[in-house]
Amino acid sequence: MIRILLAEDQAMMRGALAVLLGLEGDIEVVAQVGTGTEIVPTALEVRPDVALLDIELPGISGLEAARELAEQIPECRVMILTTFSRPGYVREAMAAGAVGFLAKDGPVEELADAIRRVLRGETVLDPALAAATLRAAPNPLTARERDVLAASENGSSIADIAGRLFLSPSTVRNYLSAAIGKTGTRNKTEAALTARRNGWLA
Amino acid sequence: MIRILLAEDQAMMRGALAVLLGLEGDIEVVAQVGTGTEIVPTALEVRPDVALLDIELPGISGLEAARELAEQIPECRVMILTTFSRPGYVREAMAAGAVGFLAKDGPVEELADAIRRVLRGETVLDPALAAATLRAAPNPLTARERDVLAASENGSSIADIAGRLFLSPSTVRNYLSAAIGKTGTRNKTEAALTARRNGWLA
DNA sequence: ACCAGGCCGTGACAATTGTCAGAGGTGCCT
DNA sequence: AGGCACCTCTGACAATTGTCACGGCCTGGT
Secondary structure, eight states: OEEEEEEOSOHHHHHHHHHHHHHSTTEEEEEEESSSTTHHHHHHHHOOSEEEEOSSOSSSOHHHHHHHHHHHOTTSEEEEEESOOOHHHHHHHHHTTOSEEEETTSOTHHHHHHHHHHHTTOOEEOHHHHHHHHHSOOOOOOHHHHHHHHHHTTOOOHHHHHHHHTOOHHHHHHHHHHHHHHHTOSSHHHHHHHHHHTTOOO | OEEEEEEOSOHHHHHHHHHHHHHSTTEEEEEEESSSTTHHHHHHHHOOSEEEEOSSOSSSOHHHHHHHHHHHOTTSEEEEEESOOOHHHHHHHHHTTOSEEEETTSOTHHHHHHHHHHHTTOOEEOHHHHHHHHHSOOOOOOHHHHHHHHHHTTOOOHHHHHHHHTOOHHHHHHHHHHHHHHHTOSSHHHHHHHHHHTTOOO
C-alpha cells in the first residue's frame, strides 16, 4: 500500500481527491491537511511514502514545506499539485527537492499513476512545462525587491509599504522602480502582477 | 436517476467531482463542460435535472449562464458551486434564479445530498452565508464604475483604460474617484481589489 | 586589500493619479 | 413638467508615484 499525505486548502477538492485515491487498490490516504503549517508535523507522525502538496496554502507554502520535508524525512517523495503552472513554481519545486509537478488542469486519471511513478523513482513533469520553464527567464528580483512587491500587492501606497517594512519611502520607491524595470512593466501594480504570475513572489 | 450537468474549469476538480457523483447510486453526470460558453447549448441537448455551475469560468460566467438557463430551461435547477463565498455572488446567484449555493471549502459529503435537496424543491444555502449576504451592503457601484474598475484590475494606467473604453481620461478618473469613495479605499488598485472581493465586478 | 553587488538612504524632477467644482446630455418615474 | 440618477466631459489643483543621479554601508569572493 502506498501511503499518501494530502495537503490542499480547498476542502471539497481535498475530500474528492482523497476519496478518488482511496478507490485505487494500492493507495491509501493516511493523512489530510488543509494548511501548510500542519504538513511537516503530520508527516513526521504518519511517515507517508508520498506527500502531495498544493503550493498556495494558509501558513507556510507547499514549497517551503517541501524543503523541510526533504531535510527531515528524505525518504518521503514530494509531489507538487498546483493550480498554476508558473515557471517560477516549477523551478522552485525542483530546487526544493520535489520529484513530481502536476497541474490541476490536467485529467484526474493521471494522478494515481503519477504517484506510482514517483514511487518507482521516476520524475513526473510535463515535458512542455519543463521546456517552458527553462525557456523563461529565472527570477531576476532581489530579495528586497520581492518583499516590496509582495507588500504592494494589496494596493498599498508607498508610504504604507515603507512603514510596514521599516524602510524609508524613498528606498521603497527605488526598489519598486527597479522591479518595474526588471519586469518590463509601467507601474508597481503591473510589476506585482507579473512577478506573481511568473512565480517570483513568496 | 438524477441527471447532472457539471461546469467547472479546473479539469482535475471537474473529473474528481464527476467520479464522486457517479459513485452515488441515484446520480448520473450526463455532461461535463469546462467553459461558460458551452453550458447552455449542452444543457439544451442533454436536458439535465440539475446544473452544477462554477462562477468563474472562461467565456461567460456561471451567473450569466444561470440567467440564461432559467429562461430557456426553467425546469432545470441551477446550483452554484464556487471557491468564493462573496456576498455579491450569493446575491447575484439568487437573483439569477439559482436554488442552491455551495462553497468549495465545504465537505464533499454535502454535495450529493445538496443535489437531492434542490431536486426535492428545497433551497440549499448556508444560513450563516445568507445572513452575511443580507448584512453586507449591496453593490453600490454603477455599471460604468464597474466597467472602469474591471479595466483597471490588471494595473493599467488611466490613459490605457480610457483608450480601451473609448472614454476621456478625465471621465475615467472621475469614475475611479467615485469608486474609491464608495469602496472606502485610497486608490484605484485597492478599489478594484475590494470590489472584486465583494463580488461587485463581472 | 580590493571590488562587485546588494542594501539603505537623499534630493530633485516629471508624470500620473486623485479630488473637486463645475456643465451638459439622456432616460425613467411621478 | 419636473426631479432624479446616471453618463460624459472639462479644467484646476494637490498628492502620489516613477525616474535619475548620487553617496554611504556591509558582505562575500578573488
